[in-house]
Each structure stands twice: as C-alpha cells, then as structure tokens.
Amino acid sequence: MKNPVYWVVLAGISIAFIQQGLPVRSQGESQSDNKQMDNITIRQGETLFLSCSQGDFVTHTAWLNRSSILYAGEDKWSVDPRVSLVTLNQDEFTIKIEDVDLTDEGQYICAVQTSSRPRTTSVHIIVQVPPKILNLSKDLVVNEGSNVILMCLANGKPEPAIGWSMLSPSDDSLSSDSEILEIPFISRNRAGVYECTAANEIAVDTQTVELTVNYPPSVSDGRDVGVTLGQRGVLQCEADAVPEADFEWYRDDRRIFNGFDGIEIEDAGAFSKLTFFNVSEADYGNYTCVAINKLGSANTSIILYGKFQWLLVSILISGFSFICF
C-alpha cells in the first residue's frame, strides 16, 4: 500500500491549485499545467461520468469536487454513496456520480501528479432540472362581472417560460405569457378550463384550472301548446343559468306542484316539463314557468289551448259554407 503521507501532500497541492485557480507559478510554467474542459450539462437524476487521462509516471491522482477530494487514486474519500470508481488505469481515471442533483453543480477537478510535473483538468458541471409547477390557482367559481386573476408559479433550470391559455372552449384571444392571467369583468363565455404551461429546454409541465362563472337565469320564450280534450299535453320550459336553475310552475297566480291533479313536473338540467296526462276543459289556460338560481330569476308564459275545438269549428264553418253553395 501507498504511504498515507503522500495523500495528504497531494490533497494540499490540489487545494492550493483550486484556491489560487492557477498552477504554482513559482515552480516555473513548465512544471505544471492547467486545463479547462468544456462544460458538461446533465439532467437532474442522471449519472455523471467524470473522466481524465492519466499517462506514464503518474504517482498520484485525484478527483475533487470544489475543494474536497472525492477519490484519491482508488481510495474513496467522499462519504457520498452516489460516488464510485469506474476505471483507474494508466490511461484514464473515471469516477461516476449517480442521481445527480442541483447541489452537485460546480467545478470538478482532476489532479494528476507525475514525476515531471503536476497538472489539473477542471470541468464545470451544469445541472438542468425539468420545470415543475409549484403554486397554481385553485379551481374558481365567480359571479359574472368579477375580476379574475389566475396565478401559476414554477421552478426549473434553466428558468422555465410560464404561460396561460384557455383550453376549453379553446380561445386564442385569452392567453398570457406570464405567471398571471388577468380577466377583468369576466363574462359567461370566459368560463372553462385554463391551462398553465411551464417549459424549459428539457421538458414541459402543465396544469389546469377550471373557472366557473355564475349568472342569473334567462328563459327561452315559451311556445303555446294546443291539445285536444282527453289527450296528453306537455309544456316545456328552458332556462340558461349557472348554477342550474330550479323551476316553479304557476297557473295564473297559483303554484302547481308535481303529482297535483294528474300533472307531472319533471326537471332535467336546463329543462322543465309540465305534463297533463288527460287534458280537461279546466286545464286550458295561462301557465308561467319561473326559473330561479341564487343570482336571480326569469319567467315565461305558455298558453295551453284546446286544439280540437278550433278544428271542429273550422270543419263546421267549412261544412256550412259548403251547404250554402
């Protein structure tokens, strides 16, 4: 085995190189040699191989991270389990660092001591990290007319570019190239799914936010319905509202309930249906559908009229005129 004293000496020399950043000039230029290798760019989590050439008459060699020795020859000085020796022979000295992280970024130095002159090779390691969205606005429910601000914060290396876009319904006019998307005085057609994108040259991270815009009901004009006596009659009412409207039906000023007098009321989403199973003379009249949500209400009126009677009348009239001829 080698004498441990040599290692301490080597460490001293190497540290001197790093601290001064220069070969020890007093020993003469020909006595030592400093070389800077191209930067190495690596992604977080990958394995980094550090290799430097050796040559004849090498007495001592070491790989250093900043000023601490990782390997001195085949002796591991680093306590980091991710660091291990790959190759040490006359030609090369290679170590590897597994699962590289941001903290591993920086200058690594291979120091080689020969009988003639010491030399160092340094290499700058740059660690890249895929973007990650850290802080994102929560799904939002707002009333129409509110001012909305969506926020998206992300990290990564290089610094990711962050942007917002409206995903569904897709709307190119609603996008932003920053962490913040501001929608002043929001209207109902701005409701939907928004996407934040954080991208750097390694990867893209995306997250979505759902924006709900509440507004009061508006009802479509009711269509009057003609039904023959004894037949089924259906009155339909449609309301546009967020949140979905609740419906109420009235005959003139009197509220009508489900199951009342052979009448069924069925609500399904934006629609309400009032069904008469067997229309009687007394059912003909003026009905009002009222749609209500927490922001307001709207109504429309629908007339249920006797169809057959008008048909009968017209037959009678035409029969009468036929007789007259």
Ligand SMILES: *[C@@H]1O[C@H](CO)[C@@H](O)[C@H](O)[C@H]1NC(C)=O
């Ligand atoms: C290597 O990386 C360092 C630190 O980021 C930088 O200052 C230097 O310009 C880079 N050199 C090359 C050749 O890219």
Ligand SMILES: *[C@@H]1O[C@H](CO)[C@@H](O)[C@H](O)[C@H]1NC(C)=O
């Ligand atoms: C390199 O040195 C830095 C700073 O001391 C440390 O955080 C990092 O874990 C070291 N990396 C290795 C592979 O030794």
Ligand SMILES: *[C@@H]1O[C@H](CO)[C@@H](O)[C@H](O)[C@H]1NC(C)=O
């Ligand atoms: C996200 O950002 C908000 C507003 O700046 C801040 O109050 C909150 O603490 C942040 N949350 C996290 C997890 O960083």
Ligand SMILES: *[C@@H]1O[C@H](CO)[C@@H](O)[C@H](O)[C@H]1NC(C)=O
């Ligand atoms: C409808 O009502 C009339 C009068 O009450 C009744 O005579 C008739 O049988 C009913 N028809 C049906 C299908 O229930």
Ligand SMILES: *[C@@H]1O[C@H](CO)[C@@H](O)[C@H](O)[C@H]1NC(C)=O
């Ligand atoms: C039906 O009732 C509504 C509300 O009571 C009223 O505004 C409307 O004029 C009525 N329609 C007819 C045709 O009488």
Ligand SMILES: *[C@@H]1O[C@H](CO)[C@@H](O)[C@H](O)[C@H]1NC(C)=O
């Ligand atoms: C129907 O709407 C009108 C105004 O649009 C309102 O004056 C009326 O009170 C409403 N009727 C009901 C029953 O809600």
